Amino acid sequence: MTFKVDFKVRDYECDLQGIVNNSVYFNYLEHARHEFLYANGIDFAQLAKDKINLVVMRSEMDYKHSLLPGDEFYVAVEPQRISRLKFAFKQTVVRKYDEKVMLNALIIGTSVNEKGRPFLPEQIDNVFKTTT
Numbered sequence: 001m002t003f004k005v006d007f008k009v010r011d012y013e014c015d016l017q018g019i020v021n022n023s024v025y026f027n028y029l030e031h032a033r034h035e036f037l038y039a040n041g042i043d044f045a046q047l048a049k050d051k052i053n054l055v056v057m058r059s060e061m062d063y064k065h066s067l068l069p070g071d072e073f074y075v076a077v078e079p080q081r082i083s084r085l086k087f088a089f090k091q092t093v094v095r096k097y098d099e100k101v102m103l104n105a106l107i108i109g110t111s112v113n114e115k116g117r118p119f120l121p122e123q124i125d126n127v128f129k130t131t132t
Helices: 024-039 044-047 122-129
Strands: 004-009 053-065 072-081 087-095 100-112
Touching: 004 024, 024 044, 024 072, 024 087, 024 100, 044 053, 053 122, 072 122, 087 122
Parallel strands: none
Antiparallel strands: 004 072, 053 100, 072 087, 087 100
16 A cells, blocks of 8 residues: 655755755655554554654665755655564655655654553554555
């Protein structure tokens, strides 16, 4: 299953070189993951209130090309199950006008309970069951 979120580069997201700063891509990717979860009935903020915290364990990002001010693009999100306690989001940033891949990412995570111990609550487990 692939999920997409649309974006447009804002001027302040660019650095002195006139391109999107590398750190800004983390924000794009995170927002797309949160939107994916919300679309699947998972409220990230409510999880935190319930003392369930989704955490990133590893981020791999391959920068291919630079986005520029005003570029319209989308972030594709594909959930993947890694193990009993780990899940991943394969994410791709694609510029709309030419469908050029700007960035490939793999974000690996888990969830932890209020004691900081890894576990997957049922609602998270269910999202990733269908992707194995």
